[in-house]
Amino acid sequence: MAVNLVIPPESNIFPVPGVQIGTAEAGVRKAGRRDLTVFRFCEGTSVAGVFTRNRFRAAPVRVCETHLAGSLDIQALVVNTGNANAGTGEAGMQAASQTCIALAEVLDIKPQQVLPFSTGVILEPLPVEKLVAALPRAAADLDDAHWLQAAHSIMTTDTQPKVVSRRLKLGDTLVTITGISKGAGMIRPNMATMLGFLATDAGIAPELLKDMVRTVADQSFNRITVDGDTSTNDSFIIAATGKADVSIEAVSDPRYTQLLQALSEAACELAQKIVRDAEGATKFMTIQVQEAGTSAEALKVAYAVAQSPLVKTAFYASDPNLGRILCAIGYAGIDDLDIGGIRLWLGDVLVASNGERHASYREEDGQRVMKEAEILVRIALGRGNASETVYTCDFSHEYVSINADYRS
């Protein structure tokens, strides 16, 4: 029941020169389902990533951080679904390393040039031998046209594959940005993890890409919330192959800002797709906080509203429930918040001002907006010029059903 989630036609999914993708059936998740994905990057590719802040970081996340900090270029990614290799202790670290060693052999590169990713059940040992056995088949499948296939094979409990692809001119050069993501849907108990992979054939100096990936994540994957739970495996990677005749060496290069902008938009689209496909979602909400004193302040308010179960159930019910939104703003943690300065809009309807319902507000106007599948909640705090936007979904019976299902 994804909300307006668009899957682009194959013809609009542009390969990224320098990136090949292969998938295979390793039998980790379930039979008859590709659950192993390999990315192969050409030499000279810059790779950077950001990872979950959860202290319960899964083994593959810790291996990724080590390999990214190393001196060798990253040349391949390996992703399995069905098992998150999280909460698996020392054996889990071994399993993640073994996977890298095995893929390195197949591709004739060094294990430190491989980044491993796992998503699926937590606290279960990773069946590494199944992965190792399937790696040659995944490698044999490597092709630059396999993005949609990869979007399918990294899915756990997502209902739809998530792909974004676009082309833009940097200077006179046409470059491509294509990426995939999978959801944070913890649909079955212990199913976790949001993954995002974005690639471009533009060239970016590794140090610049490191800053870029953080900035991009902050504008995209760090601006969505489904249920406030941060998984043990969340990972987001950007690879820049440099196959296009564009090489960005300095932030001062005007193409840096252009590319940053384009990557942020692509990542934001991938992030929003995760919310649109969140478990039980029937509505997609954009929470926009304006006139905040600081960006941190704006985010506090946006998340308080976006994560309030009472607000989310009200949206599920299409109930223009102003009280709950104002209440969430009130407990967001801004100690000197003057409620008299707050204005609240549902879509284009001004519903509250001066700490009370706006005189012109009519229930039927709020009702009209709440019935839509995509709703903008705009909050002006009257404190300054900072603004932030967070994306979320509603809270439905289906969410509870999905998450209360016993593991099976």
Add this chain to the structure above:
Amino acid sequence: MAVNLVIPPESNIFPVPGVQIGTAEAGVRKAGRRDLTVFRFCEGTSVAGVFTRNRFRAAPVRVCETHLAGSLDIQALVVNTGNANAGTGEAGMQAASQTCIALAEVLDIKPQQVLPFSTGVILEPLPVEKLVAALPRAAADLDDAHWLQAAHSIMTTDTQPKVVSRRLKLGDTLVTITGISKGAGMIRPNMATMLGFLATDAGIAPELLKDMVRTVADQSFNRITVDGDTSTNDSFIIAATGKADVSIEAVSDPRYTQLLQALSEAACELAQKIVRDAEGATKFMTIQVQEAGTSAEALKVAYAVAQSPLVKTAFYASDPNLGRILCAIGYAGIDDLDIGGIRLWLGDVLVASNGERHASYREEDGQRVMKEAEILVRIALGRGNASETVYTCDFSHEYVSINADYRS
């Protein structure tokens, strides 16, 4: 569907000398239902309170704070259900004051000696004339035996009245503690507010009671969470009449600690009753965090677990879902948390240690604990000696149904 909520028999609800209670039908909530409650205190009663930290503080809360800061003794409380007088602007402040003025006339005291409380619909004008008209009837009903009646008449969408009553010896003197509360259940959209009123015939210097009420609240009403939403009207009041032959003037008085302990236990019981009667609750969970570096750290972890929708739905499903609990501990916000030091128990079953499932753990053991209606989740962080306990409930289909119901 309250979870093990016990209503004491009338014979075990002890009147508090110096406290009289009257109720009446004002017709604010619904016909045929007492919705107005008046407390009358004898001269010399010390009264102190704590109120919501929500910046959207309702008008009555703001009037309470003003009157408590004033020079006159508080001699009466007036509580209405059906309307929260919140988000009502200047008119709301007027309405709250009018109520105080009207009750003061009836009781022949000063308006500043009255504390007003409202709970119910937010953003609707308070029908103050209905309250004023019913006040003489409530005053005529004043009687020291009306605690259970009051527990009924302050209910909004609670399914059960919440009363606690006990007697204890302070030195050689028998003193009484009796109190009532109502839930934070936002069952119908915009129904809000937790209220707690506790009275004793022990005598306590006003200044001491001010500190006491904060300490007591921190051990009780500030240790429960249903959905993480803090209402606009939350209030907790302690009144000490001094009718018993006990007068505590200094913290050094050993009876101070005794009384504080007894009041905290009584308040904790009232607070737990709110969780037991929370909307849709089918399970009562105690989240105990031990071996934390600081109390604040322990609370972060306890609330992360207690408020995770994924954890709460797993409890609803009786699913011993360790991954979700460990995951919540991991994102609680302790940056230097070493997951290797964590141990996790479900009831008496050690389920996880060293950041992974405990070797001896068997699914059926966790399953056995999860099937119970009262579950203790114990988390040892291995960082220090601080510990905190938080009380919560599970997250059911019924919660969504209740909160998605359109206002009607």
